[in-house]
Amino acid sequence: MNKKETMYTIGLDYGSDSVRSLIVNVETGEEVAGAVFEYPRWKKGMYCDANKNQFRQHPKDYLEGLELAITEALKQVSAEVANQVVGISVDTTGSTPVAVDEKGVPLALTHGFEDNPNAMFILWKDHTALQEANEINELARKWEVDFTRYEGGIYSPEWFWAKLLHVLREDPAVFRAANSWVEHCDWIPGLLTGRTRPRQLKRSRCAAGHKAMWHEAFNGLPSEEFLMALDPMLGGWRERLYSETYSSDVAVGKLSDEWAEKLGLSTDVLVGVGAFDAHIGAVGGEVAPYRLSKVMGTSTCDMLVVPMEEAGEKVVEGICGQVDGSIIPGMLGLEAGQAAFGDIYAWFKRLLMWPAERILAKTNIVNEEQRELLIQEMADQLMKELAEEADKIGIEESGVLALDWMNGRRTPDANPTVKGAMAGLSLGTDAPRIFRAFVEATAFGSKAIMNRFLEAEMRIDEVVALGGVAKKSPLVMQIVCDVLNRPIKVARSEQTCALGAAMMAAVVAGEYSSVAEAQEKMGSGFEHTYHPIPEHVEKYERIYKSYQTFGQLVESGLSN
């Protein structure tokens, strides 16, 4: 007989394309079941316009996913396991806000706004609010209190206020109909607990602090005067939003009757305060003091936690924010990131695939089936072959230097207008040499972020790597390791976001008294550790200086 019954929690991870559920054994961290639901409207490209960088998601995509991702996972386990689920926590992309009515219903679910993209969730990567972000930055520069201070000093078009202001300007009908605005990560816990009314919602500290200029030093959101100066229509909005925020160890409430029935779970299940995917992913990847957590995928999200007493009054400039409790309760959570990482390698692959897509695709030398197989084979093999050859090139050998700003620069010191560049090209420069230069450039971009933390006296002893690139590319990882001059541990779990949410749910449910304890018991550990190679470190220190010089020249010298 078990001395103690085995308990389970559910982590729910809303990504950009799909939502994933994971049922985890609270005692062992075993991932016993999971399911993925792809957003059907999003998949069809509805409500989006890539040319305008408009990316919207319909609340029905999230709603259907909420039910199906959890019920599909529960089908894979016994009724006993379902009965032993004690908590659910959620992470989502962000800032991904939506305008809601007085009941907290997203306007796209209300009459008259069903197909209006401005009444839907505005996905993190939507860039329609460029102009409004500029306005916010200009005003912030002039204001006596710098409300962007704890968000790195530069407000992004991807963030809450810029998006709200954009809809105010572009679609007054939506703005007038809105009672409040809600982040995706706040809406889902509200739904599950039946507490969606704007004033009932427990707002995420993570979302508020990193994206909405909320800070204790400001007694909450930016002042009424600041908001009115931005636009008189914002008058009263500070009140209509929120002043309190919560870290993710706090329970929003218990599962509502409605959702308990829909999901087949008990109404005793506790639902935690939501947070952003990268932050919760860092928890799943066992982030801890002095350990920089890097989610390395198409872009990177670099997170660090520092005990509050150690952080003191230190402010790290030019990052995406520092917020008390945004990652782990009681600790300062710092976020930074590169706007493109794996995306740059994918770009180079697309570049090299051009002749195949263009010429091989219409050849008559082989039949249609062979054509497709050949193109597929090239696409499948290319990164491996490039990495293999790039690995043979000595550091400093090719003389090719690149800048990793193909998608602008997020941190340090956000500048969305800068671009990628290359120097040192000769007639002998081949594809592997260019590939290696871009791998080095992305590693230098990582170093620029780490250095910014170090310059602000934030200690970093080692790096934890999560995400696709971390698991799939040893060449990239060793170069990043050599450039950063820190050991890099690669997290074992494939699903650190959903796992982190399950850990948080275990804390919320009272199974553990701290996140650290949940991490210790439920963590999957690390599958591999990279160690810096001293002679590489030394060479990369030299090349990093050239990278910095090149960056300064291009950024300050070229206007385009």
Place this chain on the structure above:
Amino acid sequence: MNKKETMYTIGLDYGSDSVRSLIVNVETGEEVAGAVFEYPRWKKGMYCDANKNQFRQHPKDYLEGLELAITEALKQVSAEVANQVVGISVDTTGSTPVAVDEKGVPLALTHGFEDNPNAMFILWKDHTALQEANEINELARKWEVDFTRYEGGIYSPEWFWAKLLHVLREDPAVFRAANSWVEHCDWIPGLLTGRTRPRQLKRSRCAAGHKAMWHEAFNGLPSEEFLMALDPMLGGWRERLYSETYSSDVAVGKLSDEWAEKLGLSTDVLVGVGAFDAHIGAVGGEVAPYRLSKVMGTSTCDMLVVPMEEAGEKVVEGICGQVDGSIIPGMLGLEAGQAAFGDIYAWFKRLLMWPAERILAKTNIVNEEQRELLIQEMADQLMKELAEEADKIGIEESGVLALDWMNGRRTPDANPTVKGAMAGLSLGTDAPRIFRAFVEATAFGSKAIMNRFLEAEMRIDEVVALGGVAKKSPLVMQIVCDVLNRPIKVARSEQTCALGAAMMAAVVAGEYSSVAEAQEKMGSGFEHTYHPIPEHVEKYERIYKSYQTFGQLVESGLSN
């Protein structure tokens, strides 16, 4: 009956890989026969080491070519035509000098030096004398008379004195055995006339003035003191070389008995003073005052002739030299050029072909024959497809900016250490956008040269384009035309070098009293004229400024 018998001349064009003969009707310019002989030792890669940029050619390659190229061409015509040949003129690559004995025999043809690369012709593109060129430049900067003044102010490792000095240092045995040094373009006319002894040779004004710092203002070559300061071993060498030089309208002499017999020609045939291929090619392409002649191939050679009375004391800085009579007798001949032009497009093609060469080449989806056909098809189609897509991209649309210094910069202001670069890359930048940016960069490189002429008050009304790129790439030509803002005429003849040599031979033989007259009668004219499109001109003026800025940033800011 003809009032006047039809006369013929032979133009002999020694290129980097082969020698070509052309028998031309002096009255009409009709190219009645021709033959090409590829250098057999060179083709095998003998005496070369690409890693060291060592490129040497054995005199036997030239000797065998001399006989076979002419006799093969003569086989194609009647004995009557052979009897009516009145002149032969020669052009060669340069500076391509060789150490010779007291009889003017290249040392590689003498006992003990048969396989010694230092005893062979040192091809123009050999870069083994980098260090020696630096020494010459350093000394020239300090000397009271600037002997590099008429060669653009910077002495190149590709030129006569650097190569001589390099052999002096590296191979004292060769240096000691040498009685003199001779350019390829001087040796061939010497051979044909039996006047190879160093003091009998009629040295080319073109070679001496552009590559050996010969100038009337210096009374010939650089002073004894200067040469002694360079290396005491050079003492006496000014005397052992030459003080007189000749333009290519001058006859070296008549065909020797030996060569008349070998070739099956009369001993009455006059042989002209030789010159460099690009200069003679400009003559064949009907260079004339106010007409910039651009040989556009892997690299470019840009030539301009200016009436001496108009040139006055003007000096164009940072080009490859300005020499009285080096192109057309009585006119100042100015030479400049880009170190890489078509080579850059070929580089980009190689880059894009990497996946095919690497993955398609070993696929098992199709058989070996199909593999080869597929790769061949991609290689054959790629430039056409790239040009087609690049043509659709609006000017200023992509924001990609490139520097064309992949092979260093020859002019203006030689700098062999600068490299190619790119800026303005985004995740949407595709292969045609990069290709177009490099086409624009090569055009900007052309403009930088043209502007240098214009700044020195040398008038340029139109451009004549010769060479492979000129005939094959309308996209490139229109962009160059728009960037230069000058009409560009494309020469009709495929063989402007050999044709130019035949024109020169007609002047040497007294068939015409001037080069202009020979050009008028024997020229093939132009097959197409490009005209600048005003709205393109304006846009490119803006982008050219960015190109200059980018170039300055990279050249002065990046040390590598």
